[in-house]
Amino acid sequence: MALESQPDIEVVGEAGDGSQAVTMTRALTPDVVLMDVRMPVMDGIEATRRITAAGVATRVLILTTFNLDEYVFTALRAGASGFLLKDVPPADLFTAIRAVAAGDAVVAPSVTRRLIDAFARHLPAPGRTPPEDDRRHPLNRLTTREREVLTALARGHSNAEIAEHLNVGPGTVKTHVARILAKLHLRDRVHVVIYAYESGLVRPGD
Known part of the structure; x- marks a missing residue:
């Protein structure tokens, strides 16, 4: 109803x-x-x-x-x-x-909050090879700008906030988001956040 x-x-x-x-x-x-x-x-x-x-x-x-x-x-x-x-x-x-x-x-x-805490408990251990040092890591499919957008998404910023921070149009941010989803084979923004934390790209408190 x-x-x-x-x-x-x-x-x-x-x-x-x-x-x-x-x-x-x-x-x-x-x-x-x-x-x-x-x-x-x-x-x-x-x-x-x-x-x-x-x-x-x-x-x-x-x-x-x-x-x-x-x-x-x-x-x-x-x-x-x-x-x-x-x-x-x-x-x-x-x-x-x-x-x-x-x-x-x-x-x-x-x-x-509990999601973030859970990611914190399962982050890569200190000393583990960071994604940028492993050429085979899926994150290395992204351009520098796409990685910036991915990091901003994982920190909870909206498209409008990302556009303002990067000094680009909202449409450009949407394009970057679409490319990130395609390159990393992710379904939507919530899975972008999960991926960013699990890969070690973003850590709670960054």
Whole structure:
């Protein structure tokens, strides 16, 4: 009912379990799937993995009552473009759906800090060969400017902020972001952040 109150959002289907969600997504090809975590037959994490692995344009936004780290991490690794809790205000949910549909990503503020802390615990150990010293590292596919944009994205800056900092137009930043996603085989901005921390390019507190 809340979604249908928005003129630019159309609910095209509703599934009762993860398996049905995968089948309906293939048939209906929606822009966004709102996915729960705990469901019968197939859980939302596996359903998300199957949907994103299918190569369709559909993006998955997890919407759940379970604020557990294991769900957050596995959902994002499975290809989800966002993770929200069901106590999110309707207006914020609408905004999140539009953002995900546009190719962006969203994570509930309450779990963002925990994500960063988790990355900190799993950063490359001191003395490990840095990415720039390994010619085979995927980061070396990027130009100097693309690495600057990647670092800024990982630190949470918006396209407008990056454009102002680099003294370029917002359209140029969007182009750089698209190239970063393509070169590193990443799905969206949230996976850019995960990649930047796990590769050691960015560390908490930088």
